Amino acid sequence: MKIAQVTPNNKERKNRLVKTVEQLTEEDKNLDFFPEHYKNTKYFEKEYLNRRKYDVIIIEQGNAAIGYIIGIKKTRHVYGVEMHYVIPDMRGFGIAKQLKRALEERARQQDFKLITSYATIDNHASIKLNENANYRQETIGHYVYFRKEL
Ligand SMILES: CC(C)(COP(=O)(O)OP(=O)(O)OC[C@H]1O[C@@H](n2cnc3c(N)ncnc32)[C@H](O)[C@@H]1OP(=O)(O)O)[C@@H](O)C(=O)NCCC(=O)NCCS
Numbered sequence: 001m002k003i004a005q006v007t008p009n010n011k012e013r014k015n016r017l018v019k020t021v022e023q024l025t026e027e028d029k030n031l032d033f034f035p036e037h038y039k040n041t042k043y044f045e046k047e048y049l050n051r052r053k054y055d056v057i058i059i060e061q062g063n064a065a066i067g068y069i070i071g072i073k074k075t076r077h078v079y080g081v082e083m084h085y086v087i088p089d090m091r092g093f094g095i096a097k098q099l100k101r102a103l104e105e106r107a108r109q110q111d112f113k114l115i116t117s118y119a120t121i122d123n124h125a126s127i128k129l130n131e132n133a134n135y136r137q138e139t140i141g142h143y144v145y146f147r148k149e150l
Contacts, residue, residue, distance in 0.1 A: 006056040016065040069099040079107040081117035
């Protein structure tokens, strides 16, 4: 398995990532992990794969992307996790944990001081992941908000 950053000019890597977005869309038909616009591949490419505001990190196995994480540069010091996804067959092997660590490292390198994310209160995997990584958490309504100093 290989962790890599997706850059706008690496077409092959971008295509691999878009395939996992298609899987997410399929899985999410009944589940609704993410708002609708995240699942539109055209929007996804335009918004996330060509703008400096985001860092996109994927994990590859052979020629396929099996998971990804997207970070957003929110303010001068605050960084956020915009999306985090691992394909269903590969869950439970610590892949999301590795992606999150890589993203935190990327945020640190760019001198961000705080990283935030959130999940719905029934997303036990995401909550556990953030707890294990020492994020502070606060529940407001249907969401749990996470934050950690970098
Ligand atoms: C959330 C998600 C990214 C986790 O991916 P993953 O690769 O399976 O996560 P990891 O294997 O790194 O596991 C992280 C921790 O969560 C725990 N965990 C995984 N699934 C769990 C579940 N269903 N219930 C409780 N804990 C769970 C793992 O045991 C692990 O903790 P541990 O290290 O103490 O054993 C993945 O489930 C996913 O893509 N879900 C759909 C999209 C989503 O919800 N994204 C996050 C939106 S905020």
